[in-house]
Amino acid sequence: MSEIIRIKKGLDIKLKGKADKIYQRAERASAYSIKPTDFKGVMPKLVVKVDDEVMVGSTLFFDKYNPSVKFTSPVSGKVSSINRGERRRILEVVIEPDAEDSYIDFKIGDLSKMTREGIVELILESGMWPSIIQRPYASIANPEGKPKAIFISGFDSSPLAPDYDFMLKESHAEFQKGIDVLKTLTDGKVHLSVDASYPTGETYSKTQNIDLHKIKGPHPAGNPGIQIHHIDPVNKGELVWYVNPAEVVRMGKLFIDGKVDNTLTIALAGSEVLKPVYYKLIRGAAVDSILKDNIVEGNNRIISGNVLTGTRLAKAGFLGYYDNLLSIIPEGDHFDFIGWASLGFGKYSVSRTFWSWLTPKKEYKIDTNLKGGVRAFVMSGEYEKVFPMDIMPVQLLKSILVEDIDQMEKLGIYEVAEEDMALCEFVCTSKIEVQKILREGLDVMKKETE
Amino acid sequence: MKVLRNYIDKIKPKFEKGGKLHMFLSTFEAFETFLFVPDTVTKTGSHIRDNMDMKRAMALVVVATIPALLFGMWNTGYQYFLSVGEVATFWETFFFGFLKVLPIIVVSYVTGLGIEFIFAQIRGHEVNEGFLVSGMLIPLIVPADVPLWMVAVATAFAVVIGKEVFGGTGMNILNPALTTRAFLFFAYPTMMSGDKVWIPGLIQGEGVIDGFSGATVLGQAAQNMTEFTNGIGDKIGAWEMFFGNIPGSIGETSTLAILIGAFILIYTGIASWKIIFSVFAGGAIMGLLLNTFAVNEFMAVPYWQHLLLGGFAFGAVFMATDPVSAAQTEKGKWIYGFLVGFLAILIRVLNPAYPEGVMLAILLMNVFAPLIDHYVIEGNVRKRLKRMKLTA
Incomplete structure (x- = not known):
């Protein structure tokens, strides 16, 4: 071992x-x-x-x-x-x-x-x-x-x-x-x-x-x-x-x-599911039948995959090829009065600026609200805390934004994928579209090398 | 809050494209998003996001400055009543300072935010929150007696030349608040240094008791005094330096109040503790070196006292940690912070033209921060290349 x-x-x-x-x-x-x-x-x-x-x-x-x-x-x-x-x-x-x-x-x-x-x-x-x-x-x-x-x-x-x-x-x-x-x-x-x-x-x-x-x-x-x-x-x-x-x-x-067995086990999970359990079904199945009568009424987001990297599905959408999880969370299309200034007992944050750090074991119901406006890179050291690779995430993203292929390569773009940097996107104070930028970089790189 | 929301929704169309007030869209949005975190939902990438946003981050820095601000108000009054030889109650003292400092805050915010709003509108951007912090920091690093028009001119200079020409918050090279101070310092040196500017009314000299001196501790040290005193001749010891009832810029005198702010910033994870720690370390080491080779009294000032004096603590906690103008790599932060502290004390003690070196040290290191980052990044790149050679 x-x-x-x-x-x-x-x-x-x-x-x-x-x-x-x-x-x-x-x-x-x-x-x-x-x-x-x-x-x-x-x-x-x-x-x-x-x-x-x-x-x-x-x-x-x-x-x-x-x-x-x-x-x-x-x-x-x-x-x-x-x-x-x-x-x-x-x-x-x-x-x-x-x-x-x-x-x-x-x-x-x-x-x-x-x-x-x-x-x-x-x-x-x-x-x-x-x-x-x-x-x-x-x-x-x-x-x-x-x-x-x-x-x-x-x-x-x-x-x-x-x-x-x-x-x-x-x-x-x-x-x-x-x-x-x-x-x-x-x-x-x-x-x-x-x-x-x-x-x-x-x-x-x-x-x-x-x-x-x-x-x-x-x-x-x-x-x-x-x-x-x-x-x-x-x-x-x-x-x-x-x-x-x-x-x-x-x-x-x-x-x-000699047969292709497309049976999948998936988990149905998330705060808006009434009875979160596992299902055995076939790859690519329409999800409406298992969601029927099992999700909370209201405006929900159905995600094929996990909440960090998954794909948004329509109500009668189909399970994604690679996914063995269906996450259902509430949509966050509501205004929050002076939300940025609240004490934030129930508001999840990695930074200890919200008082939710007092309850580290609590399980949260997090909606899809962006929770702020998009800004330029301002804070530093945020991504590094949630990105366990010896790669500089912000610098890599910046090299992609300026399309510096040489620098992307030097900074290690070959090693990363969107899922690895999804948490960077989650924690980002500036709400930068990390996964989208990274995919653009990967596409440019792929085109360049093939 | 429904009523307010409904009202905003009602007037919103006027600001949208084609509306009568479209030219004020950025301003409208700034106020709207100030009142309500918008209902935008995630479209790409991660479906859920941290509650942290720029408003929260900036608001927290402002909160962290409050102890220094309140103390600065009290101290402004305290120094004044000392200079006129009157005895005043705590509230009288505080209220005097409050009236003295509030206009500076108002002028700084109105000038800076006004320019930010205009630029946001021209660029078609949302208004950035960066100035919420700068606007608070500026009053804290000027003398209480500074003329308000100077604050306005210097703020306008810093926001336009120091920030907007580079593309706004996040793109600037120099710390905007320090740029303001540097502008004041070089454009109006008589109002920014000397023995008379730190205490309200001292320049006019009305009612000031005989023999009163408004010299700062550093001013006295620069003249090779060994015993520091306040205006009326009482001794200033280490406790006074730490507590902060000494002459100086509004927010910089109380190391205690600044440390409370530092605690908030570090605990919430907004400011880098690495920078704060290494600025103090750099200052201490330079101080020790000077102590070791002391040839005059200023060089012999105990190294730890340097950390309590002037703008050192304030610079370390609120200025050097500005994430935009500081080094952005984690290793770079150590180097950057260390050099800020090191150079600050070096300039302070060895350059007779400037009684205080913190401002210049931070601005200088702001300029060098990208270079430090460059070498840190190169180091990371080289590690990767080496790994490749090893496997090949």
């Missing part, structure tokens, strides 16, 4: 409405969708049209820039609509499901006899490839690349995050198989990080062929980016991949029985 890696900087925002560890049955949703907007930098090229019949694993669209990366249907049924936004950008490919799923059978041989190319090919074909993310750029891994290592973060430290030990209970065999598959994709190590603050569950502890790391600290300690930085950082010209553990299990299943 390796030593515990201690992350000191960061912040655990205590929110109301953490999901209880109980499964609730979810009905089959009325529609499912794969949303090209979930995939950073992907230009979708449609393969299906409205009314086409699809099976689980049928290709819906592929990436124009990387044609081998395919996106497949999570259920069997009929393509019911293709929703487009501004400039005909494809937003959603919606599928109306059949009552029972029929699967495409991806013929699986003996893993030990398969070549790396064969394995990559199979993952691409099955539509599982998008679950492999690369650093730099935090985009879908380029199938032609060969990573120096593969990372799996065994836990999620973000607010209201689901408990992976609970979700992946009794999935050891599949998880191990998934690890064996990933092992063939790199000449380096496969790293698995677990939370040192509680005993490691069996799914992880019995796993072979991995480098196990114990990590202790506040969010974003569970982010793969932070773990990579502390274990084997990405230098210029290097490549690492990372995969969510639930996806590893799914990959294992694919290599056991």
